[in-house]
């Protein structure tokens with residue numbers, strides 16, 4: 001993975017020192033809260049309902065085992081023994097003390113991590129496919145470009161005060177696991193007419209109160225021009241984006257207002273002016289960054305192992321896990337393993353310090369010291385030999401991490417919601433817990449099949465409810481928690497917006513209603529038809545009827 | 552009643568009868584509309600002295616004893632996350 005150079009170390013170190021000084025001045029009263037607030041936000045420190053919250057960037061969701069160990073240590077020493085992995089492939093700590101935050105940032109800097117640009121109207125952490133560098137499907141490892149974008153966008157003076165926050169996602173494969181169409185800019189790696197690498201460029205996607213699916217403004221951008229083209233897009237947005245109304249400030253509103261064709265025209269015109277200026281990264285530099293992401297030298301192995309077969313024959317959970325929680329690897333005899341952070345009744349995305357430490361050790365033992373965070377709030381060991389799977393799963397299972405539900409109905413995305421978040425209208429986590437308890441039985445889980453439930457505690461949509469096969473949005477109905485159901489969304493290459501089914505339901509009935517939705521699906525599905533396909537075939541009518549007719 | 556977060560650790564606290572801050576609802580000052588402005592002035596002094604931030608007057612539900620916040624968000628602040636009763640004010644121990 002990428003290693004900090006001198007320059008990286010210097011800026012991150014300087015920021016820690018600067019923030020330590022700012023915190024001291026705040027505690028002594030030399031800075032008012034009004035003065036201090038933007039400074040703490042620039043360092044990822046929010047104030048939530050019960051405490052401060054620190055959001056730490058995990059660039060393109062990639063962690064070394066040492067970094068994960070450090071995250072565990074921070075959870076134990078400075079927090080309450082756990083961290084929360086988010087849909088932005090980041091980690092959040094829920095209880096840091098203000099006075100200790102500079103120490104936490106120093107601990108992060110020691111392992112080449114920070115919390116810069118995890119808040120504010122700047123370019124946020126670039127997200128990508130959790131199987132990057134491992135999946136057989138990809139054209140190239142998207143993290144190479146994620147890193148190039150990270151370096152370009154870090155503390156970029158022109159783009160530090162954009163009209164609104166800005167999120168870029170990139171996938172190296174046509175199969176989209178990074179929800180690129182739901183981002184301000186989405187990049188899909190492709191090959192050009194001569195087989196040369198490049199990107200399809202999409203703009204104007206986003207969730208929030210105005211959900212929009214990004215539109216393609218360029219079918220193929222040759223790889224060498226990535227940064228100049230991104231810079232052209234940002235310039236058009238920076239100049240024309242709405243700065244008066246934060247609800248109309250995202251790039252999606254601008255693209256919608258002037259049209260994708262016009263936005264593309266203006267971007268191209270801007271790009272013409274700058275494409276031969278020294279903005280783009282020279283080929284040698286791309287090669288240098290590429291070398292950090294060189295695939296591990298894995299031997300070609302058999303995709304069969306007696307110990308794996310023997311355990312699968314006697315343990316149904318392991319057998320299901322082999323099917324659901326492993327993904328084909330480039331190198332025969334290997335897989336990428338999804339470690340579910342969604343046990344029945346668990347809090348989606350939460351991991352304890354000891355779980356993180358165990359996963360770090362297992363990454364060293366079985367996955368080249370490499371760990372990933374998925375936007376679906378799970379952890380991934382990307383390079384595991386098939387023959388190690390029985391031992392690996394046994395170790396995971398012993399720590400409550402062996403659940404075989406990746407991609408199934410209890411693999412729920414849930415934002416922190418009203419349990420933690422000061423912007424929330426309703427709780428998300430208890431509903432996720434209730435649903436995952438109801439679908440704890442493996443046979444039932446597998447019968448329902450692939451189904452993505454996504455829950456947000458307010459319209460900000462951190463829980464991606466617009467992209468859920470079943471999306472659930474918490475609202476405040478006269479001071480009481482209420483939940484709206486949306487159906488038919490997708491965050492993948494076939495992205496669609498979920499549609500609101502009807503009036504919301506109270507906290508005491510929403511889980512029953514979701515079960516009813518699933519019962520309708522089981523009733524209408526044709527052979528092997530997944531939930532989303534069935535919904536697309538029949539539309540909302542049968543679901544509406546079941547949920548509202550009796551009322 | 553009046554809620555705020557402590558500057559040092561962000562913990563939610565309520566303005567008390569005796570002009571201090573506490574998570575203990577039994578001590579919390581409940582003022583009617585006439586008196587709340589004076590109470591708020593007194594509470595805001597603690598923002599000036601950098602003890603608390605985000606000072607806010609909120610509606611109280613006086614049908615319970617002791618009174619408690621009427622709305623969900625500050626109500627949540629009286630307990631801590633409902634999904635981790637081992638960690639918040641519910642535990643009553645690891646807070647002050």
Ligand code: SF4
Pocket residue numbers: 415416417418421422423424425456457458459460461462463
């Ligand atoms: S969706 Fe709303 S409630 Fe959930 S984390 Fe985001 S801002 Fe908070």
